[in-house]
Amino acid sequence: MTQTISPIVLDHPLVRHKLTYLRDRNTSTADFRRLTRELSLLLAYEATRTLSLVPYKIETPSGAYQGEQLDGKKLCFVSILRAGNGLLDGMLDLIPSARVGHIGLRRDHETLEVSEYYFNMPRDVPGRTCIVLDPMLATGHSASAAITRIKEAGAHKPIFACLLSVPEGIAYLQKHHPDVQIVTCSIDQKLDAHGYIVPGLGDAGDRLFGTR
Numbered sequence: 489m490t491q492t493i494s495p496i497v498l499d500h501p502l503v504r505h506k507l508t509y510l511r512d513r514n515t516s517t518a519d520f521r522r523l524t525r526e527l528s529l530l531l532a533y534e535a536t537r538t539l540s541l542v543p544y545k546i547e548t549p550s551g552a553y554q555g556e557q558l559d560g561k562k563l564c565f566v567s568i569l570r571a572g573n574g575l576l577d578g579m580l581d582l583i584p585s586a587r588v589g590h591i592g593l594r595r596d597h598e599t600l601e602v603s604e605y606y607f608n609m610p611r612d613v614p615g616r617t618c619i620v621l622d623p624m625l626a627t628g629h630s631a632s633a634a635i636t637r638i639k640e641a642g643a644h645k646p647i648f649a650c651l652l653s654v655p656e657g658i659a660y661l662q663k664h665h666p667d668v669q670i671v672t673c674s675i676d677q678k679l680d681a682h683g684y685i686v687p688g689l690g691d692a693g694d695r696l697f698g699t700r
């Protein structure tokens with residue numbers, strides 16, 4: 489049986505400060521986007537901790553140096569539409585050579601089940617580290633469905649990176665995909681009766697794109 493991997497929670501003053509402004513219902517769409525992008529940079533730092541390095545020789549002003557560089561071709565970000573796109577630009581600022589896949593998932597507001605409306609992954613997924621991006625891990629249905637699909641495409645041991653999560657969503661994802669490393673900025677209290685994270689930040693997609 490595969491051992492469950494404990495989530496990594498970013499416990500950092502910058503993250504806590506920025507998350508507080510992100511949660512604030514009075515934060516504007518423009519500020520919500522900017523904060524999401526800034527948080528994605530900090531999230532990327534932890535989510536990429538296990539990336540592999542390859543040897544890289546350079547000359548410093550004092551002589552030869554055997555250094556290292558990221559094996560950049562090996563990374564693929566997978567954005568769960570729509571809200572995952574809010575995390576994508578910051579991640580690509582750090583790792584511009586990464587490939588990008590997109591999975592469109594819609595959550596039914598009544599049943600909380602998800603349906604897929606788009607799927608587009610790079611052809612050469614096997615052998616790449618896949619980091620799945622979505623700001624919210626609520627019931628875990630979306631994250632689990634996305635990871636099932638990218639495993640079908642050949643992804644091995646994907647990483648799931650989010651801003652907010654809840655114990656219910658973490659347990660669901662770990663039950664269905666115990667090999668996935670979850671990296672999150674916060675584990676919030678609970679889900680409300682409508683499947684929203686409490687205290688949460690509301691609907692991440694609507695706040696990012698100003699649709700409600």
Ligand SMILES: O=P(O)(O)OC[C@H]1O[C@H](OP(=O)(O)OP(=O)(O)O)[C@H](O)[C@@H]1O
Nearest residue numbers: 569570571594595626627628629630693
């Ligand atoms: O863990 P779950 O219960 O599945 O909920 C989380 C999902 O809900 C939101 O997407 P939503 O369906 O609202 O789509 P959107 O990004 O287009 O707003 C969010 O971005 C996650 O994808």
Ligand SMILES: O=c1cc[nH]c(=O)[nH]1
Nearest residue numbers: 626684685690691692
């Ligand atoms: O709180 C939540 C739960 C799911 N999706 C969101 O955007 N927010």
Ligand SMILES: [Mg+2]
Nearest residue numbers: 691692693694
């Ligand atoms: Mg939404």
